[in-house]
Amino acid sequence: xxxxxxxxxxxxxxxxxxEEGKPDLLYxxxxxxxxxxxxxxxxxxxxxxxxxxxxxxxxxxxxxxxxTTPSRVSKDPISIKQxxxxxxxxxxxxxxxxxxxxxxxxxxxxxxxxxGLTQPGKTIVCGDSHTSTHGAFGAMAFGIGxxxxxxxxxxxxxxxxxxxTMQIKVNGKLGRGVRAKDLILxxxxxxxxxxxxxxxxxxxxxxxxxxxxxxxxxxxxMSIEAGARAGLISPDETTVAYLKGRKxxxxxxxxxxxxxxxxxxxDEGATYDKTIEIDAASIEPQVTWGTNPSMCLPISATLxxxxxxxxxxxxxxxxxxxxxxxxxxxxxxADIKVDYVFIGSCTNARLSDxxxxxxxxxxxxxxxxxxxxxxxxxQLVKLQAEELGLDKIFMEAGFEWRQSxxxxxxxMNDDVVPAGKRCASTSNRNFEGRQGNGSRTHLVSPAxxxxxxxxxxxxxxRELETVHH
Amino acid sequence: MEPFKKHRGLVCPLDRRNVDxxxxxxxxxxxxxxxxxxGECLFYHWRFDxxxxxxxxxxxNKEKYKGASILIAGENFGCGSSREHAPWALGDYGFKVxxxxxxxxxxxxxxxxxxxxxIKLDEDNVKLLMQKAQQESFYLDVDLVNQVVVSDxxxxxxxIDAYQKKMLLEGLDEIAVTLxxxxxxxxxxxxx
Numbered sequence: 008x009x010x011x012x013x014x015x016x017x018x019x020x021x022x023x024x025x026e027e028g029k030p031d032l033l034y035x036x037x038x039x040x041x042x043x044x045x046x047x048x049x050x051x052x053x054x055x056x057x058x059x060x061x062x063x064x065x066x067x068x069x070x071x072x073x074x075t076t077p078s079r080v081s082k083d084p085i086s087i088k089q090x091x092x093x094x095x096x097x098x099x100x101x102x103x104x105x106x107x108x109x110x111x112x113x114x115x116x117x118x119x120x121x122x123g124l125t126q127p128g129k130t131i132v133c134g135d136s137h138t139s140t141h142g143a144f145g146a147m148a149f150g151i152g153x154x155x156x157x158x159x160x161x162x163x164x165x166x167x168x169x170x171x172t173m174q175i176k177v178n179g180k181l182g183r184g185v186r187a188k189d190l191i192l193x194x195x196x197x198x199x200x201x202x203x204x205x206x207x208x209x210x211x212x213x214x215x216x217x218x219x220x221x222x223x224x225x226x227x228x229m230s231i232e233a234g235a236r237a238g239l240i241s242p243d244e245t246t247v248a249y250l251k252g253r254k255x256x257x258x259x260x261x262x263x264x265x266x267x268x269x270x271x272x273x274d275e276g277a278t279y280d281k282t283i284e285i286d287a288a289s290i291e292p293q294v295t296w297g298t299n300p301s302m303c304l305p306i307s308a309t310l311x312x313x314x315x316x317x318x319x320x321x322x323x324x325x326x327x328x329x330x331x332x333x334x335x336x337x338x339x340x341a342d343i344k345v346d347y348v349f350i351g352s353c354t355n356a357r358l359s360d361x362x363x364x365x366x367x368x369x370x371x372x373x374x375x376x377x378x379x380x381x382x383x384x385x386q387l388v389k390l391q392a393e394e395l396g397l398d399k400i401f402m403e404a405g406f407e408w409r410q411s412x413x414x415x416x417x418x419m420n421d422d423v424v425p426a427g428k429r430c431a432s433t434s435n436r437n438f439e440g441r442q443g444n445g446s447r448t449h450l451v452s453p454a455x456x457x458x459x460x461x462x463x464x465x466x467x468x469r470e471l472e473t474v475h476h
Numbered sequence: 477m478e479p480f481k482k483h484r485g486l487v488c489p490l491d492r493r494n495v496d497x498x499x500x501x502x503x504x505x506x507x508x509x510x511x512x513x514x515g516e517c518l519f520y521h522w523r524f525d526x527x528x529x530x531x532x533x534x535x536x537n538k539e540k541y542k543g544a545s546i547l548i549a550g551e552n553f554g555c556g557s558s559r560e561h562a563p564w565a566l567g568d569y570g571f572k573v574x575x576x577x578x579x580x581x582x583x584x585x586x587x588x589x590x591x592x593x594x595i596k597l598d599e600d601n602v603k604l605l606m607q608k609a610q611q612e613s614f615y616l617d618v619d620l621v622n623q624v625v626v627s628d629x630x631x632x633x634x635x636i637d638a639y640q641k642k643m644l645l646e647g648l649d650e651i652a653v654t655l656x657x658x659x660x661x662x663x664x665x666x667x668x
Contacts, residue, residue, distance in 0.1 A: 023657070023660055023661055023664045024657055024660050028638050028639060029639050030639055032654065032657065032660075034661070034664055034665075043506050043507070043559075044558065044559065044560065046509035047509065047510070047511045047560075050509070050510075050511075055649075055651070057651065057655075071506075072506075072507055083507070085507040085508060086507050088507075088509060089507050089508075089509055092509050134558060134560075135557075135558055136556065136557050136558040136582055149582075150558035150582050151558060151582070151585075152558055152559075152560035152563075152582060152585060152586035152589065153560040153586075154560060154586065154589035154590070154650075155585065155586075155589070157651065158650060158651050158654065161651045161654075161655070162651060162654045162655060162661065163661065163665075164654060164661060166639075166650065166654070168637070170581075200494060200552065200555065201494075201551070201552045201555065201578065201580070204552070204578065204580060204581055205581060231556075231582075234552070234555070234580065234581070236581050236582060299494050299496070299555075320493065320550075324493060324494075417498075417503050417557075418503060419503045419504070419506065419507065426526075436496075436498070436556060436557075438496045438498040438499065438556060439498070439499060439521070440498065440499075440502060440521055441498055444502070444521055444526070
């Protein structure tokens with residue numbers, strides 16, 4: 008048999024119907040839903056008198072617009088209505104909802120993996136572009152719009168054209184203090200914001216193999232920031248070890264499952280439509296300086312001069328981004344002062360992210376004038392962090408310790424960066440106004456964000472004694 | 477979904493690259509549970525200042541582009557979030573066609589499901605049409621059947637996936653199409 012990539016293996020296994028001139032009809036194993044992109048889909052079902060085909064393969068949570076304050080009380084009537092609509096839709100259709108107050112509530116891309124719903128070889132969709140996160144397990148996971156949410160609810164299938172495949176190979180090892188976040192930012196910085204458009208990406212290479220599952224999730228999460236709807240990593244022993252004992256894994260037949268999962272890995276000799284490579288050792292801690300994630304530089308760099316080395320369009324976009332961000336050409340990245348620090352989001356709000364930040368914060372104080380928030384990705388992450396005493400480390404340093412949710416990543420709730428203020432953020436998008444109208448976002452790793460909170464400006468964490476490999 | 481065959485409309489030039497869905501429709505408008513009424517929120521922070529007054533220098537607010545139904549923009553249009561509120565807002569505002577050198581994948585699919593025609597043209601043709609729309613009241617005839625955009629003395633063919641073309645031309649309800657394959661879906665489920 009011809010050697011196949013994991014992408015082809017999953018595709019072939021989920022193919023229901025194939026017809027000349029049409030996309031393929033694929034079966035969907037897991038459908039995750041949340042309050043923002045689902046109400047119109049349920050309404051569509053009602054209008055046509057259709058039912059949810061597989062409520063048992065559908066799981067819901069609230070994350071995008073819920074308050075992360077201790078009381079969890081929203082004052083916004085439109086938000087409240089959106090959340091109660093999800094509750095009603097789940098009740099009427101027999102869908103399990105991890106609502107506020109549920110011990111498993113959290114950001115949809117954090118709870119899928121931690122509950123073991125996310126498994127190798129599955130097709131996973133959600134009305135959210137960061138669904139690519141689940142690809143870390145060797146699942147084919149991608150974001151869909153509300154019409155497709157409705158389609159999956161009604162049929163448990165999707166029509167898909169087979170995308171092209173791309174290998175992103177990361178050779179060598181990451182240096183001390185260089186994190187998964189730096190790796191994915193460096194990839195986007197080097198190859199551009201739309202390099203993956205039209206492709207499904209598989210990340211391979213020594214540096215990828217050495218990552219923990221939580222680090223792999225950070226990498227796959229931002230595939231969409233490279234333009235790819237899905238990015239995945241072939242399962243290995245790290246994947247298997249992570250899943251053992253998780254709530255939704257059939258632990259009675261775990262060994263059988265494990266060998267099935269491992270057999271999904273890309274075959275020796277399989278080919279991709281395109282391969283790009285990057286050397287892990289060349290990567291430094293990264294900081295984005297502009298208004299899309301590819302506008303990113305190493306911490307040791309200075310801001311670009313929109314001069315002769317760029318073409319007219321590049322020059323314009325650099326000028327525009329610097330103006331929006333309130334920055335001067337040639338300024339050292341390390342001199343950029345921050346007003347806000349946000350550690351959270353589906354990119355970087357897992358336990359290891361909080362541990363990484365806590366190791367830098369411990370025994371220190373947040374710089375005067377800086378407001379710093381820690382928003383755990385799920386109630387389970389919050390609980391585990393509290394058991395380790397991380398909440399105390401953060402609160403003693405002057406951080407706010409919050410309930411789980413998407414929070415300041417997209418500022419749909421009250422966690423907003425005010426206009427003109429600058430935020431070091433562990434989230435995934437630095438678009439204009441993303442964290443609040445007029446807000447200025449710099450994307451960084453949790454360690455870099457924590458160090459910025461303590462110092463009031465960006466610092467090279469490799470210079471800190473507490474930073475380990 | 478309304479079928480799409482032909483459309484003649486005024487072209488509005490949005491000379492920006494990497495227009496993300498956060499700009500097309502900012503997050504504060506995503507809390508609604510309806511599909512309609514998003515047109516007033518389209519490009520909100522580019523169109524309105526903090527007091528809600530129209531920014532006169534933004535292209536959509538200029539008198540000469542009032543009633544435009546064809547938008548022309550730079551590469552990687554619609555990148556970012558999967559929010560279908562973006563095509564809902566564009567459609568509700570009155571746009572029927574968007575022309576750009578490239579589109580983000582999820583946004584492309586979302587537009588398709590809402591009867592918006594997205595046309596990929598090469599950089600040179602986009603630049604040419606952009607300049608014409610910047611200079612004068614510029615109307616284009618878009619013909620999906622023959623896959624061509626036409627204006628005085630100008631005729632530019634475009635490519636589109638045959639299945640997507642059929643869906644648009646017939647305004648098909650995709651769920652109804654899929655439900656006809658119920659037997660195959662059930663048979664597949666029984667093998668697992």
